[in-house]
Amino acid sequence: MSIQYILELSGTGFFALSGALAANEKSKPDWFGVTFIGFITSIGGGSIRDMLLGSYPLSWVADINRMYIIISAIVFSSVFYNLLKKQRKLFFIFDSLGIAMFTILGTEKALLFHVNPIIAAIMGMFTAIMGGVMRDVLTNEIPVVFRKEIYATACLAGAAFYMMLNALHINREICLIFSVLVIIAIRIVAVKYNLSLPQFKRDE
Amino acid sequence: MSIQYILELSGTGFFALSGALAANEKSKPDWFGVTFIGFITSIGGGSIRDMLLGSYPLSWVADINRMYIIISAIVFSSVFYNLLKKQRKLFFIFDSLGIAMFTILGTEKALLFHVNPIIAAIMGMFTAIMGGVMRDVLTNEIPVVFRKEIYATACLAGAAFYMMLNALHINREICLIFSVLVIIAIRIVAVKYNLSLPQFKRDE
């Protein structure tokens, strides 16, 4: 088992867990609803990327381990529900790790299809955020990504950084680690100093 | 025309009909809106399954009969609107038949792609419920499947039962009929005794 695979599975599990908690907070669905939304949050971003690229089979369809991780994560989130709700800081770290990993792995996958770097960065960002967008649509909320601190923008910056390092023929593992760190660093700075993108326009 | 094909077309028609009635109840759209939502309710689940599996062409794209059935169902639902609104029991039976058929046929199709049985059951359930999920998202409602009596869970159980019978090399028609009956039986019991899955967690 490669390090990349372990990181992918961890990202999958964490996204399922955060999806389940968010779903329960918002609309109090039953066990099926929570599991369904956790599942979609977890595999939604990668599925959209793969369907846009025409990359078949989808990873969760081909690799059953991801399903085991998702189910375990949801059971775990039920058992430790009240404990987990209080760990806002821990959550932030896991979430940042998840989106950072998913962004870079998504960008790499898109590059296998020889797309333009801009498209590859968008595919990386989609991998990271689209699960959450679908979770918000299903729970009837305006996607949080449209308003949150520099979130998706950090993904795009990390993807660009990864491709820059890549173009310099730097060792893949180093590219990967450094661009993940860039995404996490941007998020930490954004939250610490309460940075956000400016609002588009106010009506006068 | 095989019995399976007749059952598939009936399921398609009934889903269009129930989608049209539900759409009209919720947001009073015009004729186009009702037709559009009926259409999505009917072909949405199968389309998502096929796009997730990479199974082209999609059945409604390749077979125009489905479109004729959908259009007929929507005209029918308009003509007999007030009559149909009162037939809650009849509706429940048709709806149960529809989801049961779609679940088993969707599971069968996924198995053709040599996926893991868990994935096949999920694809079967998606075939049955995703049209309704899309209908609810389009009419700006939280999907009813997240709260309803044992609905999607019955699909998963039926799919599992189908694969179990299948593994015993039992005749396909018999597998099909018995697993459809299992799904319908679970739903009837759930409604009669007001069973539902437990809520995930309450905040303390």
Place this chain on the structure above:
Amino acid sequence: MSIQYILELSGTGFFALSGALAANEKSKPDWFGVTFIGFITSIGGGSIRDMLLGSYPLSWVADINRMYIIISAIVFSSVFYNLLKKQRKLFFIFDSLGIAMFTILGTEKALLFHVNPIIAAIMGMFTAIMGGVMRDVLTNEIPVVFRKEIYATACLAGAAFYMMLNALHINREICLIFSVLVIIAIRIVAVKYNLSLPQFKRDE
């Protein structure tokens, strides 16, 4: 550069612009949110058509010019925001041109896959309206297309007209121009005389 390509790029740009303005009006997202929604409005319809047909690669994935046009359109909509908000009439013309072009080009693309004419007309209409439907779902609104004056219906009529001319072996450019004009004419008449499709059914 063919005339068709120029028209396609113009349609792409205009849809991004109108998506950005609509997004900002509704939920005041930040710059990322507006850009994201403008992007989805612009490429959503064509992407859904291509994923339903299994036509890979998607046009915006293969052709980076579309991305440049989208980004330019969003910057443009920010700079001239207050000016653009007042130009309702200009908007209506651009919007009509956009949906008309997208309908006919989408219908043409579907015909390359040898689908039934009804399916081709639906694919054309999807190309024109699905970006807007996704924009409305993301901003938590019931899709405007379900209630608006003869909008999607005009697309279907134009697609049918295009295929009729086509069947008469008339020169492609002429087919294209005339069916675009048919769609625009229907919309102008519908708005001028306040025509709309009848509501489906009222409960008695």
